[in-house]
C-alpha cells in the first residue's frame with residue numbers, strides 16, 4: 001500500500017489576526033507529537049519573483065495591478081513541485097496565506113473581478129482545510145499600529161474582509177472559521193483539533209486541484 005500523504009492546511013485572515021503565530025505553534029505541536037510538518041508562507045519573498053513582490057509591497061516599486069496579481073500566483077506555482085513532493089513524503093504543510101489572500105486582496109482593488117482573480121489559481125494543490133482567523137478589524141488594530149507596507153490601511157483591510165466573506169461562501173473549499181479574538185493558547189487549541197482531524201481523514205486520499 002502507498003505511504004500516507006501529509007495534509008495541506010492553510011491559515012487565512014486579515015493583518016494581525018495571528019496567522020504567523022498560529023502557523024508556527026501548529027508546526028511545533030505536530031512535530032512534537034511525531035507528525036512531520038513544515039511551514040510555508042506566501043508570498044515566499046526568497047525567490048526571484050518573491051523579491052519583485054516584496055519590493056512592490058514595500059512601495060519601493062510600482063506594478064500594474066493585473067501584473068502583480070499574476071506574480072503572486074506565479075510565486076505559488078513555482079513552489080508546487082516542492083509542495084507535492086513533501087506532501088507525498090507524508091509531511092503536513094502549514095501554509096501562511098494562499099490563493100484566497102490572492103483573490104481577496106486583488107479583487108478589493110477597484111475594477112478587478114473575482115472570477116478573473118481566481119483563474120490563475122485554478123489547478124494549484126487544493127488545501128484539505130482552510131482556517132479563517134476571524135476577528136473584528138478594530139480588535140486587530142489594538143494589537144499594534146499598521147506597518148508601512150502597501151495594503152496596511154484600515155479602509156483597505158475592511159474591503160479585503162468583505163471579499164473574504166464572499167470567497168468563504170464557496171462550498172468546494174473546506175473552510176473552518178476560527179475565533180481569532182481568543183488568547184493565543186485557545187486559538188491554537190481550536191486550530192490543532194481541526195488539523196489533527198483533517199490529517200487523519202486525508203492521509204489515504206488523493207490531493208485535489210483548487211477550483212477545477
Ligand code: Z5A
Pocket residue numbers: 013014015016017018019020021022042043057072073097098099101102103105106143144150151152180181182183184187
Ligand atoms: N498578499 C496579496 O496581495 N496577494 C497574495 O496572493 C498574498 C498576499 C499571498 C503580505 O503580508 C501581504 O501580501 C499581505 C497580503 C498580500 N498584505 N497585507 N496586509 P505578510 O504575509 O508579509 O504579512 P501579514 O500576513 O499581513 O502578516 P501579519 O501582519 O504579521 O499578520 P499575522 O501573521 O496574521 O499576525 P502575527 O504576526 O501572528 O501576529 C501579529 C501580532 O499580534 C503579534 O504581535 C502577535 O504576538 C500578536 N498576536 C497574535 N495572536 C494573538 C492573540 N490571540 N492575542 C493577542 N495578540 C496576538
